[in-house]
Amino acid sequence: MLDAARTIPLTAALLAALSCAGPYVADTDATTGDASTTGETADVDSETTAGEADTEAETDTAGETDTAGETGFHGSVKVMSFNILCSFCSNEYDPWDMRVPWIADTIRRHDPDLVGLQELSFAEEVAQLQAELPGYGAIFWGVDGQETPYPDAAALYREDLFAPVDHGFYWLSPTPDVPMSKGFADGFQLARLVTWVVLRRLEDDAELLFATTHFDNNSPSQELSAPLVLERTAPLVDGRPGVVVGDFNSKPQSAAYGLLTGGRPLTLRDAFDLADEWTVDSNMARPLPYDTASRIDHIFVAGDGWEVPRWIVDTWIYGDKDRHVSDHFAIAAELQLP
Template identity: 30%
Template sequence: MKRHSLKILATLTLAQPMPAVAQDLRVMTFNVRYPNPDDGPNVWAKRRNLFANTVRAANPDVIGTQELFQSQSRDVVHALPKFRWFGRDRFGGHATEHMGIFYRTDHLRLVSQGDFWLSETPEAPGSMAWGATLPRMVTWGIFATRGTKPYRFLMIDTHFANRDVEDEEARRRSADLIAARLPMLAKGLPIVLTGDFNATPDSEAHRRLAAVLTDVWATSPTKTGPEGTFHDFTGKPQAMIDYIMVRGFAPVSAAVLTDHAGDRYPSDHFPIVAVLRRKD
Protein backbone atom coordinates (compact mmCIF):
# COMPACT_ATOMS: atom_id res chain seq x y z
CA MET A 1 0.00 0.00 0.00
CA LYS A 2 1.31 3.42 -0.89
CA ARG A 3 2.18 5.86 1.88
CA HIS A 4 -0.53 8.37 0.91
CA SER A 5 -3.13 5.57 1.01
CA LEU A 6 -2.23 4.91 4.62
CA LYS A 7 -2.73 8.58 5.38
CA ILE A 8 -6.17 8.56 3.77
CA LEU A 9 -7.27 5.51 5.77
CA ALA A 10 -6.03 6.95 9.02
CA THR A 11 -7.86 10.21 8.41
CA LEU A 12 -11.09 8.43 7.50
CA THR A 13 -10.98 6.23 10.58
CA LEU A 14 -10.68 9.25 12.83
CA ALA A 15 -13.32 11.31 11.06
CA GLN A 16 -16.21 8.85 10.70
CA PRO A 17 -19.23 9.22 12.99
CA MET A 18 -20.20 6.39 15.30
CA PRO A 19 -21.58 3.24 13.65
CA ALA A 20 -25.27 3.26 12.80
CA VAL A 21 -27.68 0.69 14.12
CA ALA A 22 -30.30 -1.02 11.96
CA GLN A 23 -32.67 1.47 10.35
CA ASP A 24 -30.43 4.46 11.07
CA LEU A 25 -29.83 6.61 8.00
CA ARG A 26 -26.36 7.79 6.97
CA VAL A 27 -26.53 11.08 5.06
CA MET A 28 -23.75 13.07 3.38
CA THR A 29 -23.68 16.54 1.90
CA PHE A 30 -20.80 17.21 -0.48
CA ASN A 31 -20.04 20.16 -2.75
CA VAL A 32 -17.92 18.32 -5.31
CA ARG A 33 -16.39 21.39 -6.99
CA TYR A 34 -17.24 21.47 -10.69
CA PRO A 35 -14.58 20.22 -13.15
CA ASN A 36 -12.88 23.55 -13.70
CA PRO A 37 -9.98 23.10 -16.16
CA ASP A 38 -8.20 26.03 -14.52
CA ASP A 39 -7.90 24.29 -11.13
CA GLY A 40 -4.31 23.24 -11.77
CA PRO A 41 -3.29 20.44 -9.37
CA ASN A 42 -6.88 20.24 -8.17
CA VAL A 43 -8.56 19.42 -11.49
CA TRP A 44 -11.18 16.71 -11.25
CA ALA A 45 -9.05 14.07 -12.96
CA LYS A 46 -6.48 14.34 -10.16
CA ARG A 47 -8.99 14.10 -7.31
CA ARG A 48 -11.83 11.89 -8.55
CA ASN A 49 -10.33 8.71 -7.07
CA LEU A 50 -9.88 10.47 -3.74
CA PHE A 51 -13.47 11.70 -3.94
CA ALA A 52 -14.74 8.15 -4.49
CA ASN A 53 -12.53 6.83 -1.68
CA THR A 54 -13.89 9.46 0.70
CA VAL A 55 -17.48 8.49 -0.09
CA ARG A 56 -16.72 4.77 0.09
CA ALA A 57 -15.15 5.07 3.53
CA ALA A 58 -17.97 7.28 4.89
CA ASN A 59 -20.49 4.70 3.63
CA PRO A 60 -23.56 6.95 3.29
CA ASP A 61 -26.98 5.74 2.21
CA VAL A 62 -27.75 8.98 0.40
CA ILE A 63 -25.69 11.99 -0.70
CA GLY A 64 -26.77 15.48 -1.64
CA THR A 65 -24.19 17.02 -3.98
CA GLN A 66 -23.70 20.50 -5.36
CA GLU A 67 -21.80 21.71 -8.46
CA LEU A 68 -22.02 18.22 -9.93
CA PHE A 69 -21.44 17.82 -13.65
CA GLN A 70 -22.81 14.80 -15.47
CA SER A 71 -19.28 13.62 -16.32
CA GLN A 72 -18.43 13.62 -12.60
CA SER A 73 -21.57 11.64 -11.79
CA ARG A 74 -20.52 8.98 -14.29
CA ASP A 75 -17.11 8.73 -12.65
CA VAL A 76 -18.66 8.36 -9.20
CA VAL A 77 -21.11 5.64 -10.24
CA HIS A 78 -18.35 3.81 -12.12
CA ALA A 79 -16.20 3.79 -8.96
CA LEU A 80 -19.14 3.11 -6.62
CA PRO A 81 -21.52 0.86 -8.58
CA LYS A 82 -23.97 0.40 -5.69
CA PHE A 83 -24.96 4.04 -6.14
CA ARG A 84 -27.37 5.60 -8.60
CA TRP A 85 -28.13 9.29 -8.99
CA PHE A 86 -30.69 11.68 -10.43
CA GLY A 87 -31.19 15.38 -11.07
CA ARG A 88 -31.28 18.07 -13.75
CA ASP A 89 -28.88 20.95 -14.16
CA ARG A 90 -29.49 24.66 -13.58
CA PHE A 91 -31.25 25.01 -16.93
CA GLY A 92 -33.26 21.79 -16.84
CA GLY A 93 -30.83 19.71 -18.89
CA HIS A 94 -27.48 18.04 -18.24
CA ALA A 95 -24.88 20.49 -19.56
CA THR A 96 -23.91 22.37 -16.38
CA GLU A 97 -24.08 22.00 -12.61
CA HIS A 98 -26.61 19.66 -10.98
CA MET A 99 -27.91 19.35 -7.44
CA GLY A 100 -27.46 15.61 -7.93
CA ILE A 101 -28.71 13.12 -5.33
CA PHE A 102 -26.88 9.77 -5.07
CA TYR A 103 -28.36 6.81 -3.22
CA ARG A 104 -27.48 3.21 -2.41
CA THR A 105 -29.89 1.03 -4.38
CA ASP A 106 -29.44 -1.86 -1.93
CA HIS A 107 -30.46 0.37 0.98
CA LEU A 108 -33.01 2.74 -0.55
CA ARG A 109 -35.70 2.68 -3.21
CA LEU A 110 -36.49 5.89 -5.09
CA VAL A 111 -40.27 6.37 -5.03
CA SER A 112 -40.61 9.74 -6.77
CA GLN A 113 -38.46 12.71 -7.69
CA GLY A 114 -38.65 16.28 -8.90
CA ASP A 115 -37.13 19.73 -8.77
CA PHE A 116 -37.96 23.41 -8.65
CA TRP A 117 -36.12 26.67 -9.07
CA LEU A 118 -35.42 29.25 -6.39
CA SER A 119 -37.24 32.09 -8.07
CA GLU A 120 -40.64 33.71 -8.40
CA THR A 121 -41.47 31.10 -11.07
CA PRO A 122 -40.25 27.89 -9.40
CA GLU A 123 -41.52 25.53 -12.09
CA ALA A 124 -39.64 27.35 -14.89
CA PRO A 125 -36.26 25.69 -15.55
CA GLY A 126 -33.39 28.16 -15.50
CA SER A 127 -35.41 30.91 -13.85
CA MET A 128 -33.63 33.47 -11.66
CA ALA A 129 -34.80 36.11 -9.20
CA TRP A 130 -33.82 38.45 -6.38
CA GLY A 131 -30.61 39.58 -8.08
CA ALA A 132 -28.94 36.16 -8.35
CA THR A 133 -26.53 35.87 -11.28
CA LEU A 134 -27.11 32.13 -11.85
CA PRO A 135 -30.19 29.91 -11.65
CA ARG A 136 -30.48 28.28 -8.23
CA MET A 137 -32.60 25.22 -7.61
CA VAL A 138 -33.71 22.30 -5.49
CA THR A 139 -33.65 18.60 -6.39
CA TRP A 140 -35.87 16.35 -4.28
CA GLY A 141 -36.75 12.69 -3.95
CA ILE A 142 -39.03 10.50 -1.86
CA PHE A 143 -37.19 7.38 -0.71
CA ALA A 144 -38.28 4.14 0.93
CA THR A 145 -35.79 2.26 3.08
CA ARG A 146 -35.23 -1.44 2.41
CA GLY A 147 -34.81 -2.54 6.04
CA THR A 148 -36.98 -4.85 8.12
CA LYS A 149 -39.10 -1.89 9.20
CA PRO A 150 -39.23 0.23 6.04
CA TYR A 151 -40.24 3.87 6.10
CA ARG A 152 -40.30 6.74 3.64
CA PHE A 153 -38.64 10.15 3.85
CA LEU A 154 -38.19 13.27 1.75
CA MET A 155 -34.67 14.22 0.68
CA ILE A 156 -34.03 17.68 -0.76
CA ASP A 157 -30.76 19.17 -1.96
CA THR A 158 -29.91 22.78 -2.80
CA HIS A 159 -27.19 25.37 -3.41
CA PHE A 160 -27.83 29.04 -2.63
CA ALA A 161 -26.44 32.13 -4.38
CA ASN A 162 -22.80 32.77 -3.54
CA ARG A 163 -21.99 36.51 -3.38
CA ASP A 164 -21.50 37.60 0.21
CA VAL A 165 -23.46 40.88 0.30
CA GLU A 166 -25.23 41.16 -3.04
CA ASP A 167 -26.99 37.77 -2.69
CA GLU A 168 -28.15 38.08 0.91
CA GLU A 169 -31.75 38.68 -0.17
CA ALA A 170 -31.61 35.82 -2.68
CA ARG A 171 -30.47 33.41 0.03
CA ARG A 172 -33.15 34.63 2.43
CA ARG A 173 -35.90 34.38 -0.18
CA SER A 174 -34.61 30.96 -1.24
CA ALA A 175 -34.83 29.72 2.34
CA ASP A 176 -38.37 31.08 2.64
CA LEU A 177 -39.44 29.34 -0.57
CA ILE A 178 -38.06 25.99 0.57
CA ALA A 179 -39.68 26.33 4.00
CA ALA A 180 -43.02 27.15 2.40
CA ARG A 181 -42.85 24.14 0.07
CA LEU A 182 -41.82 21.55 2.63
CA PRO A 183 -45.36 20.65 3.79
CA MET A 184 -46.56 20.08 0.23
CA LEU A 185 -43.53 17.93 -0.67
CA ALA A 186 -43.21 15.95 2.56
CA LYS A 187 -46.91 15.33 3.29
CA GLY A 188 -45.99 14.41 6.84
CA LEU A 189 -42.90 12.34 6.00
CA PRO A 190 -39.57 12.83 7.77
CA ILE A 191 -37.33 15.33 5.98
CA VAL A 192 -33.62 15.53 5.19
CA LEU A 193 -32.25 18.70 3.61
CA THR A 194 -28.67 18.91 2.36
CA GLY A 195 -27.07 21.96 0.86
CA ASP A 196 -24.41 24.56 0.42
CA PHE A 197 -26.09 27.72 1.72
CA ASN A 198 -23.09 29.99 1.08
CA ALA A 199 -24.07 31.41 4.47
CA THR A 200 -22.86 30.94 8.02
CA PRO A 201 -25.01 29.70 10.94
CA ASP A 202 -25.69 33.27 12.10
CA SER A 203 -27.19 34.25 8.74
CA GLU A 204 -30.82 35.08 8.08
CA ALA A 205 -31.12 32.26 5.52
CA HIS A 206 -29.96 29.70 8.06
CA ARG A 207 -32.20 31.15 10.76
CA ARG A 208 -35.29 30.84 8.57
CA LEU A 209 -34.67 27.21 7.73
CA ALA A 210 -33.70 26.42 11.32
CA ALA A 211 -37.15 27.65 12.35
CA VAL A 212 -38.71 24.61 10.63
CA LEU A 213 -35.81 22.12 10.54
CA THR A 214 -33.05 21.00 12.93
CA ASP A 215 -29.42 21.70 12.07
CA VAL A 216 -27.70 18.35 12.56
CA TRP A 217 -24.20 19.72 13.13
CA ALA A 218 -25.41 22.23 15.71
CA THR A 219 -27.46 19.68 17.69
CA SER A 220 -25.69 16.35 17.30
CA PRO A 221 -24.65 14.79 20.63
CA THR A 222 -21.43 13.51 19.03
CA LYS A 223 -19.36 15.61 16.61
CA THR A 224 -15.93 15.22 15.07
CA GLY A 225 -14.00 17.48 12.73
CA PRO A 226 -13.54 21.24 12.38
CA GLU A 227 -16.21 23.91 12.73
CA GLY A 228 -16.08 24.76 9.05
CA THR A 229 -16.52 23.20 5.62
CA PHE A 230 -15.25 25.57 2.91
CA HIS A 231 -11.46 25.48 2.72
CA ASP A 232 -10.58 26.37 -0.91
CA PHE A 233 -8.30 23.32 -1.32
CA THR A 234 -6.10 24.44 1.58
CA GLY A 235 -7.33 22.02 4.24
CA LYS A 236 -7.88 25.02 6.54
CA PRO A 237 -11.62 25.63 6.98
CA GLN A 238 -12.69 29.23 6.51
CA ALA A 239 -16.43 29.02 7.21
CA MET A 240 -19.29 26.63 7.92
CA ILE A 241 -21.55 26.96 4.88
CA ASP A 242 -22.65 23.36 4.22
CA TYR A 243 -25.49 21.78 6.15
CA ILE A 244 -27.65 18.77 6.87
CA MET A 245 -31.01 19.75 8.35
CA VAL A 246 -33.81 17.41 9.36
CA ARG A 247 -37.31 16.97 10.69
CA GLY A 248 -38.61 13.65 12.01
CA PHE A 249 -35.05 12.41 12.62
CA ALA A 250 -32.85 12.72 15.69
CA PRO A 251 -29.14 13.32 15.04
CA VAL A 252 -26.97 10.55 16.47
CA SER A 253 -23.59 11.80 15.26
CA ALA A 254 -22.05 14.15 12.72
CA ALA A 255 -18.58 14.55 11.25
CA VAL A 256 -16.88 17.08 9.02
CA LEU A 257 -14.54 14.88 7.01
CA THR A 258 -11.07 16.24 6.27
CA ASP A 259 -9.79 13.28 4.22
CA HIS A 260 -6.82 14.01 1.98
CA ALA A 261 -3.83 12.47 0.27
CA GLY A 262 -0.85 14.66 1.02
CA ASP A 263 -1.84 18.17 -0.01
CA ARG A 264 -4.67 16.98 -2.29
CA TYR A 265 -8.30 17.10 -1.19
CA PRO A 266 -11.40 15.59 -2.85
CA SER A 267 -13.01 19.06 -3.09
CA ASP A 268 -12.66 22.65 -1.96
CA HIS A 269 -15.39 21.85 0.60
CA PHE A 270 -15.19 19.30 3.39
CA PRO A 271 -18.24 17.04 3.33
CA ILE A 272 -20.47 16.41 6.32
CA VAL A 273 -21.70 12.92 7.09
CA ALA A 274 -24.33 12.25 9.75
CA VAL A 275 -26.11 9.32 11.33
CA LEU A 276 -29.82 9.98 11.76
CA ARG A 277 -32.38 8.02 13.76
CA ARG A 278 -36.01 8.20 12.79
CA LYS A 279 -38.27 9.46 15.54
CA ASP A 280 -41.22 7.24 16.44
Protein backbone atom coordinates in the same frame (compact mmCIF):
# COMPACT_ATOMS: atom_id res chain seq x y z
CA MET B 1 -21.41 27.58 -6.79
CA LEU B 2 -22.73 27.27 -10.29
CA ASP B 3 -25.16 30.00 -11.13
CA ALA B 4 -26.61 30.78 -14.61
CA ALA B 5 -27.93 33.96 -16.11
CA ARG B 6 -29.82 32.46 -18.99
CA THR B 7 -31.23 29.20 -20.28
CA ILE B 8 -28.45 28.16 -22.61
CA PRO B 9 -26.13 25.15 -22.67
CA LEU B 10 -22.79 25.48 -20.89
CA THR B 11 -20.67 26.42 -23.88
CA ALA B 12 -16.92 26.77 -23.84
CA ALA B 13 -17.28 30.55 -23.83
CA LEU B 14 -19.60 30.45 -20.86
CA LEU B 15 -17.37 28.06 -18.96
CA ALA B 16 -14.44 30.39 -19.48
CA ALA B 17 -16.43 33.23 -17.94
CA LEU B 18 -17.26 31.36 -14.76
CA SER B 19 -15.38 31.59 -11.51
CA CYS B 20 -15.90 30.14 -8.05
CA ALA B 21 -16.35 32.40 -5.06
CA GLY B 22 -13.89 32.26 -2.22
CA PRO B 23 -11.99 28.98 -2.58
CA TYR B 24 -10.58 27.64 0.65
CA VAL B 25 -6.83 27.13 0.26
CA ALA B 26 -5.54 24.61 2.74
CA ASP B 27 -2.19 24.89 4.46
CA THR B 28 -1.20 21.31 5.17
CA ASP B 29 1.62 22.55 7.42
CA ALA B 30 -0.71 24.58 9.60
CA THR B 31 0.55 24.86 13.16
CA THR B 32 -2.24 26.88 14.75
CA GLY B 33 -4.92 25.12 16.72
CA ASP B 34 -5.45 21.42 17.15
CA ALA B 35 -8.14 19.17 15.77
CA SER B 36 -9.11 15.65 16.64
CA THR B 37 -8.40 12.86 14.20
CA THR B 38 -10.90 10.22 13.13
CA GLY B 39 -13.27 9.25 15.91
CA GLU B 40 -12.12 11.88 18.42
CA THR B 41 -14.24 14.84 19.41
CA ALA B 42 -12.96 18.04 17.84
CA ASP B 43 -12.64 21.16 19.94
CA VAL B 44 -11.11 23.78 17.69
CA ASP B 45 -12.25 26.21 15.07
CA SER B 46 -11.23 27.53 11.65
CA GLU B 47 -12.78 28.70 8.35
CA THR B 48 -14.31 26.08 6.09
CA THR B 49 -14.44 28.33 3.09
CA ALA B 50 -13.43 31.91 2.60
CA GLY B 51 -15.02 35.00 1.19
CA GLU B 52 -18.62 34.54 2.31
CA ALA B 53 -20.25 37.55 3.94
CA ASP B 54 -22.59 37.27 6.90
CA THR B 55 -25.90 38.97 7.52
CA GLU B 56 -26.84 39.08 11.17
CA ALA B 57 -30.29 37.74 11.88
CA GLU B 58 -32.52 37.34 14.87
CA THR B 59 -35.43 35.09 14.07
CA ASP B 60 -38.47 34.81 16.30
CA THR B 61 -39.26 31.13 16.66
CA ALA B 62 -42.43 31.66 18.66
CA GLY B 63 -45.37 29.74 17.33
CA GLU B 64 -43.26 27.42 15.21
CA THR B 65 -45.03 24.43 13.77
CA ASP B 66 -43.83 21.13 12.45
CA THR B 67 -45.74 19.59 9.59
CA ALA B 68 -43.58 16.49 9.21
CA GLY B 69 -45.60 13.42 10.10
CA GLU B 70 -44.95 9.77 10.72
CA THR B 71 -44.79 7.01 8.13
CA GLY B 72 -43.30 4.39 10.38
CA PHE B 73 -39.75 5.33 9.39
CA HIS B 74 -37.57 4.33 12.31
CA GLY B 75 -33.95 3.37 12.66
CA SER B 76 -30.79 4.99 11.31
CA VAL B 77 -29.73 6.61 8.07
CA LYS B 78 -26.26 7.91 7.21
CA VAL B 79 -26.21 11.12 5.21
CA MET B 80 -23.49 13.19 3.53
CA SER B 81 -23.36 16.59 1.86
CA PHE B 82 -20.38 17.49 -0.33
CA ASN B 83 -19.71 20.44 -2.60
CA ILE B 84 -17.10 18.80 -4.80
CA LEU B 85 -15.84 21.99 -6.57
CA CYS B 86 -16.85 22.26 -10.19
CA SER B 87 -14.49 20.74 -12.70
CA PHE B 88 -13.47 24.08 -14.23
CA CYS B 89 -13.61 26.39 -11.21
CA SER B 90 -10.07 26.67 -9.89
CA ASN B 91 -6.49 25.91 -10.82
CA GLU B 92 -5.55 25.83 -7.14
CA TYR B 93 -6.78 22.25 -6.89
CA ASP B 94 -5.91 19.12 -8.83
CA PRO B 95 -7.62 18.51 -12.19
CA TRP B 96 -11.08 16.97 -12.19
CA ASP B 97 -10.03 13.55 -13.52
CA MET B 98 -7.50 13.25 -10.69
CA ARG B 99 -10.05 14.32 -8.11
CA VAL B 100 -12.80 11.90 -9.16
CA PRO B 101 -11.36 8.82 -7.38
CA TRP B 102 -10.54 10.94 -4.33
CA ILE B 103 -14.06 12.33 -4.15
CA ALA B 104 -15.32 8.76 -4.43
CA ASP B 105 -12.93 7.65 -1.70
CA THR B 106 -14.23 10.39 0.59
CA ILE B 107 -17.76 9.11 0.07
CA ARG B 108 -16.78 5.45 0.33
CA ARG B 109 -14.93 5.88 3.63
CA HIS B 110 -18.08 7.17 5.31
CA ASP B 111 -20.41 4.72 3.54
CA PRO B 112 -23.43 7.05 3.52
CA ASP B 113 -26.87 5.82 2.58
CA LEU B 114 -27.72 9.18 0.99
CA VAL B 115 -25.43 11.80 -0.53
CA GLY B 116 -26.20 15.33 -1.65
CA LEU B 117 -23.62 16.62 -4.11
CA GLN B 118 -23.20 20.17 -5.31
CA GLU B 119 -21.31 21.73 -8.23
CA LEU B 120 -21.32 18.83 -10.62
CA SER B 121 -21.45 20.40 -14.07
CA PHE B 122 -22.22 17.66 -16.58
CA ALA B 123 -24.07 14.34 -16.62
CA GLU B 124 -20.80 12.66 -17.60
CA GLU B 125 -19.33 13.69 -14.25
CA VAL B 126 -22.17 11.99 -12.40
CA ALA B 127 -21.47 8.87 -14.46
CA GLN B 128 -17.77 9.05 -13.54
CA LEU B 129 -18.61 9.07 -9.84
CA GLN B 130 -21.17 6.29 -10.20
CA ALA B 131 -18.53 4.16 -11.92
CA GLU B 132 -16.33 4.67 -8.85
CA LEU B 133 -19.26 4.06 -6.51
CA PRO B 134 -21.19 1.02 -7.75
CA GLY B 135 -24.53 0.57 -6.07
CA TYR B 136 -25.51 4.23 -5.89
CA GLY B 137 -28.42 5.53 -7.94
CA ALA B 138 -28.55 9.21 -8.91
CA ILE B 139 -31.28 11.81 -9.30
CA PHE B 140 -30.43 15.13 -10.97
CA TRP B 141 -31.76 17.54 -13.58
CA GLY B 142 -31.23 15.47 -16.69
CA VAL B 143 -32.33 12.00 -15.63
CA ASP B 144 -35.77 12.60 -17.11
CA GLY B 145 -34.41 13.38 -20.56
CA GLN B 146 -33.97 17.13 -20.15
CA GLU B 147 -32.17 18.62 -23.12
CA THR B 148 -29.45 20.25 -21.03
CA PRO B 149 -28.53 18.14 -17.97
CA TYR B 150 -27.59 20.29 -14.98
CA PRO B 151 -26.48 18.23 -11.98
CA ASP B 152 -25.47 21.18 -9.79
CA ALA B 153 -27.55 19.56 -7.04
CA ALA B 154 -27.50 15.77 -7.36
CA ALA B 155 -28.90 13.17 -4.96
CA LEU B 156 -27.26 9.75 -4.61
CA TYR B 157 -28.92 6.86 -2.79
CA ARG B 158 -27.91 3.28 -2.03
CA GLU B 159 -29.89 1.06 -4.36
CA ASP B 160 -29.70 -1.89 -1.96
CA LEU B 161 -31.52 0.13 0.70
CA PHE B 162 -33.87 2.51 -1.10
CA ALA B 163 -35.99 2.86 -4.21
CA PRO B 164 -37.25 6.23 -5.48
CA VAL B 165 -41.02 6.69 -5.30
CA ASP B 166 -41.15 10.22 -6.68
CA HIS B 167 -38.73 13.03 -7.45
CA GLY B 168 -38.72 16.56 -8.71
CA PHE B 169 -36.92 19.84 -9.05
CA TYR B 170 -37.60 23.51 -8.45
CA TRP B 171 -35.46 26.55 -9.08
CA LEU B 172 -34.37 29.11 -6.53
CA SER B 173 -35.81 32.06 -8.38
CA PRO B 174 -38.97 34.19 -8.57
CA THR B 175 -40.25 31.57 -11.06
CA PRO B 176 -39.36 28.27 -9.36
CA ASP B 177 -41.17 26.09 -11.89
CA VAL B 178 -39.36 27.61 -14.89
CA PRO B 179 -36.34 25.41 -15.68
CA MET B 180 -32.96 27.12 -15.47
CA SER B 181 -34.49 30.37 -14.19
CA LYS B 182 -31.97 32.59 -12.42
CA GLY B 183 -32.07 33.74 -8.83
CA PHE B 184 -33.13 36.82 -6.95
CA ALA B 185 -30.00 38.98 -7.09
CA ASP B 186 -29.06 41.47 -9.77
CA GLY B 187 -26.21 40.80 -12.16
CA PHE B 188 -24.76 37.62 -13.58
CA GLN B 189 -25.99 34.41 -12.02
CA LEU B 190 -26.25 30.76 -12.88
CA ALA B 191 -29.34 28.78 -12.06
CA ARG B 192 -29.77 27.28 -8.60
CA LEU B 193 -32.12 24.44 -7.84
CA VAL B 194 -33.39 21.96 -5.30
CA THR B 195 -33.42 18.29 -6.23
CA TRP B 196 -35.77 16.20 -4.08
CA VAL B 197 -36.63 12.53 -4.00
CA VAL B 198 -39.09 10.51 -1.93
CA LEU B 199 -37.40 7.21 -1.12
CA ARG B 200 -38.98 3.94 -0.04
CA ARG B 201 -36.87 1.83 2.26
CA LEU B 202 -36.82 -1.65 0.78
CA GLU B 203 -36.88 -3.57 4.05
CA ASP B 204 -40.18 -2.13 5.31
CA ASP B 205 -41.61 0.30 2.71
CA ALA B 206 -41.17 3.27 5.06
CA GLU B 207 -40.73 6.56 3.22
CA LEU B 208 -38.24 9.40 3.64
CA LEU B 209 -37.79 12.68 1.80
CA PHE B 210 -34.24 13.56 0.77
CA ALA B 211 -33.37 16.89 -0.84
CA THR B 212 -30.15 18.60 -1.86
CA THR B 213 -29.54 22.19 -2.91
CA HIS B 214 -26.93 24.83 -3.63
CA PHE B 215 -27.78 28.39 -2.63
CA ASP B 216 -26.33 31.38 -4.43
CA ASN B 217 -23.36 33.00 -2.73
CA ASN B 218 -24.87 36.50 -2.91
CA SER B 219 -27.50 38.34 -0.94
CA PRO B 220 -30.50 38.64 -1.23
CA SER B 221 -30.73 35.32 -3.07
CA GLN B 222 -29.97 33.35 0.08
CA GLU B 223 -32.61 35.10 2.17
CA LEU B 224 -35.24 34.77 -0.55
CA SER B 225 -34.36 31.15 -1.33
CA ALA B 226 -34.83 30.02 2.28
CA PRO B 227 -38.62 30.67 2.50
CA LEU B 228 -39.08 29.02 -0.89
CA VAL B 229 -37.34 25.87 0.34
CA LEU B 230 -39.55 25.76 3.43
CA GLU B 231 -42.71 26.35 1.40
CA ARG B 232 -41.89 23.60 -1.10
CA THR B 233 -40.55 21.13 1.48
CA ALA B 234 -43.50 21.33 3.88
CA PRO B 235 -45.98 19.33 1.75
CA LEU B 236 -43.29 16.81 0.85
CA VAL B 237 -42.77 15.94 4.53
CA ASP B 238 -46.46 15.83 5.36
CA GLY B 239 -46.68 12.25 6.57
CA ARG B 240 -42.99 11.40 6.33
CA PRO B 241 -39.71 12.62 7.84
CA GLY B 242 -37.23 14.52 5.72
CA VAL B 243 -33.56 15.40 5.34
CA VAL B 244 -32.45 18.52 3.47
CA VAL B 245 -28.74 18.99 2.79
CA GLY B 246 -26.56 21.26 0.76
CA ASP B 247 -24.21 24.16 0.33
CA PHE B 248 -26.41 26.94 1.64
CA ASN B 249 -23.66 29.58 1.49
CA SER B 250 -25.12 30.70 4.82
CA LYS B 251 -23.36 30.64 8.17
CA PRO B 252 -25.30 29.90 11.36
CA GLN B 253 -25.54 33.61 12.21
CA SER B 254 -26.84 34.62 8.78
CA ALA B 255 -30.35 35.76 7.91
CA ALA B 256 -30.95 32.83 5.55
CA TYR B 257 -29.97 30.27 8.19
CA GLY B 258 -32.27 31.98 10.68
CA LEU B 259 -35.14 31.70 8.24
CA LEU B 260 -34.43 28.03 7.51
CA THR B 261 -34.47 27.15 11.19
CA GLY B 262 -37.13 29.67 12.22
CA GLY B 263 -40.07 27.29 12.20
CA ARG B 264 -42.39 28.85 9.62
CA PRO B 265 -44.02 27.07 7.85
CA LEU B 266 -41.72 24.17 8.66
CA THR B 267 -39.12 23.47 11.31
CA LEU B 268 -35.73 22.43 9.98
CA ARG B 269 -33.24 21.42 12.65
CA ASP B 270 -29.51 21.47 12.12
CA ALA B 271 -28.02 18.02 12.67
CA PHE B 272 -24.89 19.70 14.02
CA ASP B 273 -26.89 21.22 16.88
CA LEU B 274 -28.56 17.88 17.63
CA ALA B 275 -25.33 15.89 17.56
CA ASP B 276 -24.10 14.11 20.67
CA GLU B 277 -20.59 14.77 19.37
CA TRP B 278 -18.86 16.15 16.31
CA THR B 279 -15.55 14.92 15.00
CA VAL B 280 -12.92 15.77 12.42
CA ASP B 281 -11.87 12.88 10.17
CA SER B 282 -8.38 13.69 8.92
CA ASN B 283 -5.28 11.91 7.66
CA MET B 284 -3.05 14.92 8.32
CA ALA B 285 -0.30 14.74 10.91
CA ARG B 286 -1.48 18.12 12.18
CA PRO B 287 -5.15 18.42 11.20
CA LEU B 288 -6.37 21.86 10.28
CA PRO B 289 -8.54 23.62 12.82
CA TYR B 290 -12.21 23.83 11.92
CA ASP B 291 -14.41 26.81 12.70
CA THR B 292 -17.91 25.62 13.49
CA ALA B 293 -19.24 29.19 13.34
CA SER B 294 -18.20 29.43 9.68
CA ARG B 295 -20.14 26.38 8.49
CA ILE B 296 -22.03 27.02 5.24
CA ASP B 297 -22.71 23.36 4.37
CA HIS B 298 -25.53 21.92 6.44
CA ILE B 299 -27.58 18.80 7.09
CA PHE B 300 -31.11 19.67 8.23
CA VAL B 301 -33.80 17.29 9.45
CA ALA B 302 -37.57 17.76 9.34
CA GLY B 303 -39.89 15.94 11.68
CA ASP B 304 -39.97 15.18 15.37
CA GLY B 305 -37.75 12.81 17.28
CA TRP B 306 -34.53 12.91 15.28
CA GLU B 307 -31.39 11.95 17.16
CA VAL B 308 -27.85 12.51 15.87
CA PRO B 309 -25.21 10.36 17.54
CA ARG B 310 -22.41 11.88 15.47
CA TRP B 311 -21.66 14.70 13.03
CA ILE B 312 -18.43 14.49 11.01
CA VAL B 313 -16.36 16.86 8.89
CA ASP B 314 -13.84 15.25 6.55
CA THR B 315 -10.54 17.09 5.95
CA TRP B 316 -8.50 14.40 4.20
CA ILE B 317 -5.77 15.35 1.74
CA TYR B 318 -4.74 13.46 -1.39
CA GLY B 319 -2.07 13.28 -4.06
CA ASP B 320 1.59 14.18 -4.28
CA LYS B 321 0.83 17.78 -3.37
CA ASP B 322 -1.24 16.89 -0.29
CA ARG B 323 -4.24 18.87 -1.43
CA HIS B 324 -7.86 18.80 -0.41
CA VAL B 325 -10.19 17.58 -3.13
CA SER B 326 -12.45 20.64 -2.95
CA ASP B 327 -12.76 24.12 -1.49
CA HIS B 328 -15.45 22.62 0.78
CA PHE B 329 -15.12 19.82 3.28
CA ALA B 330 -17.55 16.92 3.09
CA ILE B 331 -19.85 16.68 6.09
CA ALA B 332 -21.70 13.57 7.25
CA ALA B 333 -24.13 12.69 10.00
CA GLU B 334 -25.52 9.55 11.57
CA LEU B 335 -29.25 10.21 11.94
CA GLN B 336 -31.71 8.14 13.95
CA LEU B 337 -35.45 8.04 14.48
CA PRO B 338 -36.16 5.79 17.49
